[in-house]
Amino acid sequence: MRPTVAEQLAGTCLALERVVSPEIEGTPAAEVLRGLVKNLRMLETSWAAILPFLHWDVAETATLLGRAREAAPAPLGARIAEALDEAPVDPLDVVAVDVRSDGLRALLSEVVVAIDPTSPEHGAIAAHFDERARRYPMRMVPDVPKAGG
Amino acid sequence: MPPSVAEEHEPDPGGVAAHLERLIRERVPGVEDLRLTGLVRISGGLSRENWVLNAAWRDTAGEHDLPLIVRRDPAGSLLDTERREEFAVLQALEPTPVAAPRALWLDEDGAVFGSPSLVMERVEGVCDWFVLNSDRSEPVRSGLARAFLEQLVWIQHVDWRAHRLDGALKDPGADAAVAALDRWEGELRRVALEPVPELELVLRWLRERARRSTRTVLVHGDFKPGNALVVGDRISAVLDWETAHLGDPLEDLGWITNPVRAKEHQIRGLWEREQIVAAYTAATGHAVDDAELTWWNVFSCWKLAVIVLTGQHEFVAGRFDRVHHSPTWLIRAMLRMIEEGPR
Numbered sequence: 001m002r003p004t005v006a007e008q009l010a011g012t013c014l015a016l017e018r019v020v021s022p023e024i025e026g027t028p029a030a031e032v033l034r035g036l037v038k039n040l041r042m043l044e045t046s047w048a049a050i051l052p053f054l055h056w057d058v059a060e061t062a063t064l065l066g067r068a069r070e071a072a073p074a075p076l077g078a079r080i081a082e083a084l085d086e087a088p089v090d091p092l093d094v095v096a097v098d099v100r101s102d103g104l105r106a107l108l109s110e111v112v113v114a115i116d117p118t119s120p121e122h123g124a125i126a127a128h129f130d131e132r133a134r135r136y137p138m139r140m141v142p143d144v145p146k147a148g149g
Numbered sequence: 150m151p152p153s154v155a156e157e158h159e160p161d162p163g164g165v166a167a168h169l170e171r172l173i174r175e176r177v178p179g180v181e182d183l184r185l186t187g188l189v190r191i192s193g194g195l196s197r198e199n200w201v202l203n204a205a206w207r208d209t210a211g212e213h214d215l216p217l218i219v220r221r222d223p224a225g226s227l228l229d230t231e232r233r234e235e236f237a238v239l240q241a242l243e244p245t246p247v248a249a250p251r252a253l254w255l256d257e258d259g260a261v262f263g264s265p266s267l268v269m270e271r272v273e274g275v276c277d278w279f280v281l282n283s284d285r286s287e288p289v290r291s292g293l294a295r296a297f298l299e300q301l302v303w304i305q306h307v308d309w310r311a312h313r314l315d316g317a318l319k320d321p322g323a324d325a326a327v328a329a330l331d332r333w334e335g336e337l338r339r340v341a342l343e344p345v346p347e348l349e350l351v352l353r354w355l356r357e358r359a360r361r362s363t364r365t366v367l368v369h370g371d372f373k374p375g376n377a378l379v380v381g382d383r384i385s386a387v388l389d390w391e392t393a394h395l396g397d398p399l400e401d402l403g404w405i406t407n408p409v410r411a412k413e414h415q416i417r418g419l420w421e422r423e424q425i426v427a428a429y430t431a432a433t434g435h436a437v438d439d440a441e442l443t444w445w446n447v448f449s450c451w452k453l454a455v456i457v458l459t460g461q462h463e464f465v466a467g468r469f470d471r472v473h474h475s476p477t478w479l480i481r482a483m484l485r486m487i488e489e490g491p492r
Contacts, residue, residue: 027190028190028191032470032471035470035471035472036470036472039472102343102344105343105344105345105346106344108344108346109344109345109346109349110349111346112346112349112350112353113349113350113352113353117353117354117357125346125350126350126484126487126488129346129347129350129480129484130480130481130484130485132347133347133475133477133478133480133481133484134477134481136474136475136477138474138475139474139475139477139478140472140474142471142472142473
């Protein structure tokens with residue numbers, strides 16, 4: 001599939017930088033454009049990592065929920081069991097995997113405030129959060145406004 | 150009298166100059182020969198449209214020639230704040246040693262400018278987020294670091310009761326920490342586009358350890374070199390008072406000793422947490438409990454994460470033009486501080 005997604009994003013950035021940017025240099029719009037191009041450049045390299053990341057996160061989250069189910073209050077434990085029993089989604093459908101991820105992370109939001117914070121299950125969840133933050137594929141530090149009066 | 154708005158502006162599609170002329174004529178009795186020149190929209194504020202210009206006029210008090218800045222709320226912003234509160238704070242600061250710009254007029258409901266706006270006197274100076282780690286000499290940077298802390302101490306020294314600030318700002322009393330959590334949890338519930346269990350875990354940790362305040366002070370809420378102007382080796386203005394509120398004295402101190410933003414607030418080996426706390430204690434006479442300060446460090450990161458989510462929310466809604474992603478760097482920092490505990 002050419003141009004690839006990465007090639008399309010790269011070409012878009014080039015056009016914005018070479019054609020549009022010089023026309024608006026020195027205006028507040030130029031600062032906005034720089035931020036948008038920086039984000040497109042980030043997507044150019046990270047978009048392909050999103051689906052694998054989601055699969056990894058969904059699998060890890062499901063494991064953590066399974067471990068925490070017994071420690072959670074009964075009604076929450078029942079909803080966790082129900083969620084873990086759901087039929088798997090199409091693994092190539094990124095939107096469906098993302099929705100699945102949201103569902104499991106919503107349950108995890110309830111678990112982390114319900115179970116003993118000193119328990120091994122809670123510790124494992126915190127460790128996953130750290131690892132997830134480390135692996136998160138879309139990351140970009142916005143530019144700080146230039147020094148000025 | 151026909152409008153006398155001057156011509157020396159860049160394009161002004163928002164009609165800022167005309168709006169300002171109307172505001173001045175409404176608020177200043179007997180204005181004559183009003184001239185507005187040099188209108189330019191500037192970048193810098195991430196949550197507000199900023200316009201600079203000069204205003205000259207004559208009235209019964211004499212001739213005036215003022216450099217002004219107009220701050221107008223955009224359709225979308227990172228922060229949903231009250232202009233009235235900011236205006237009250239700036240007015241209260243005027244007779245104090247705090248280097249705050251003089252607030253002149255408030256268009257509270259946007260009746261003149263189209264959205265809530267504030268007009269202030271423009272202060273000379275340069276804004277540099279990383280001035281403490283810039284190429285200035287070490288004595289200058291060290292002096293500026295101490296000057297920033299001095300400003301913070303002056304802010305906390307403001308007699309907010311005498312200035313009747315409790316009429317504009319809510320006094321949380323001893324429950325300042327819980328009030329801060331409530332305020333930002335409300336924002337989290339309003340803006341989160343997806344579940345963020347990391348922030349729930351940290352929120353629980355914060356709620357279980359929130360302490361009662363021993364005193365209530367004026368809190369800037371976003372105290373940093375990026376919200377200040379510097380001239381040479383002195384601070385000419387502390388800006389962006391939109392998140393100012395009454396709260397715990399360690400809130401702003403927790404913001405500047407937050408390890409996540411050390412490059413903005415600290416100088417390695419010279420002006421770090423230990424030195425900042427020692428200088429603060431020497432200046433105020435108040436000892437700082439390390440565990441409590443760590444609580445406010447974690448809160449600073451958590452609040453900043455919520456602000457990032459607000460940016461996402463507004464971007465997706467088409468009201469903000471900057472993209473924000475998951476605040477992963479804040480999540481990792483918070484988890485680390487929670488695990489390590491007080492230093």
